[in-house]
Amino acid sequence: MAVQESVFTRHGVDRIMDYAFRLAEGRTRRHVTSATKSNGIVHTMPFWDERFRVAAERYPDVETAQFHIDILTAHFVLHPDWFDVVVASNLFGDILSDLGPAVAGSIGIAPAANISPERSFPSMFEPVHGSAPDIAGRGVANPIGAIWSAAMMLEHLGQPEAAEELESAIETSLESEHTRTRDLGGLADTEGAVRAVLGALS
16 A cells, blocks of 8 residues: 655645746746646645635736646647746646647757746756766757756846747757757758757857
């Protein structure tokens, strides 16, 4: 027998919700979706839904949607254009953070961050896929996730123009198959993909 316990506090959940809604406020679409499973996980998820509704009242200019995680994963694949900011618990967020970039082309492009919204502690930025030790040294890893994570870090540190320049360089580097890595249908190795981004910056 094994028992897994999840602890959802009001302070913790509200902190996550507020960050998601503030993020949505600063974006063009001003839309946030909640990932839940309150029809099956009958204690923590109804509480999550309640705190999402309360947060939505604090941000009346932000549009909202809510889906159970199973149908949400289907919508990620079939209707990715529906989504902008998605707020989720750790488990569901972990699933969606792999699914989202895979739908966009490759998990290798996805940046990630563990952010301290109040800036009380250092934040940490890394690709969603981690260091990928299974393909280390083979020249096939996609560097975009790491480079995009650096752009996220620059924005967090109050350098939005530098972040935008780096993101623009990423976009330029992905225009040609000769500068895209194989996971994106390209011909470049890791070093070639990095050179393409650096070249687009100069």
